[in-house]
Each structure stands twice: as C-alpha cells, then as structure tokens.
Amino acid sequence: MIITDLLGSRVFGPDFLGFVSDVRFFLESETEGQSARLYGILISPHARSSSLGFERSGVRSPWPIAALVRWRHRGSFLVRWSDIERLEVGRIQLRPGFERASPELP
Template identity: 45%
Template structure:
C-alpha cells in the first residue's frame, strides 16, 4: 500500500454511507530506536466529514498561530475524528475505505 493512495480516499461506514475523507494518517513507533529509525506502524486514519484538505499541522493543541488560519482550519475540520487502523474493515479496489460497524472514533488533536 502506498500512503498517497489513502490520502483523500472516500470513507464509508459499514452501511455504505459516506462519513468523510482521509485527510491524514497517524503512525506509532514500535520498539526501541535503532541506529537510524524506530519501526513505524500505521495506527490510524484522520477522517474529515467536510473536506479533503489537510489540517496543515493545526490539529496540534499547541499550534495556534497565525490565529486566523488556525481558527479557520479548526472550523473547517470540525467533526473530524481519528479511526484506529483496527477499525478499518477493508480497502476497496477503487481506493474507498470501509469502516467496521463498531468502529471507534477519537479526537484527532495531538
């Protein structure tokens, strides 16, 4: 899988209703840091119900300037949520992400 194939992918719930688009992904570092990098594992997808555009890093609680841009992007991405990778039921051949019926949704803020 190529990360670029996930970004801006349509996201459907188990009943095939659109819940949004993938606007970002989250990784976790497993194990200890080796000489160069730790092993990265995809842990979840950030889904926005309103737009395909990125947060540009403004989902971080500490990122609040320039204030006008931060306020606009938080408003534009209201309702966005983080879905754990374990809540993804399938990736369709057309690039659509389908969530499990009992998928979890978390706050996307860092």
C-alpha cells in the first residue's frame, strides 16, 4: 500500500463522512531505524486535500488565509486505526461506534 491510496479516499461510517485529508503516524523516538506506525486517519467533511499546512498547527497568521483554510477544514476529526473496518480503492469503511478524536497536534 502507498499513502496516496489512502489520501483523498471517501470515508463511510455507515453514512458518508468526508475525505481522508491526512494520515497520522507515531514515531516512538527519533533515533535511526525507529518504525513510524499508522495511528489514525484525519477526515475532513468538506475538503478533499490538506492545504497549506495550517489546519492542525498553531499558526494563525496571516489571518485571512489561515482563517480561510481552517474554515475549509471545519468539522475535521481523527479516527484511530482500530476503528477502520475495511479498506478499498478510494473508499474506507469505519466500524460501528467509531470514536471521533481531535485533529489537533500537540
């Protein structure tokens, strides 16, 4: 699997929820050779792609552009790997009772 197989996929759970705008990984430490494990997928109800790197960072300026990008990604959420039931080409099915988590990065 490659990452572009996931990005932009439509996510259902059972109804249409949005598009995969990004994929979150966890790296246990930054020393050489550590594996980066998939943690979850970020779902954006309106926007098909991540844009300009604003929506999850603390950067708020220049404000009109930052605000516009945040608005495009309003209602975004993260779903963990364990809540993914089925992967298909361009389509992801979530398990019943999946949990929505915040898309913000620490």
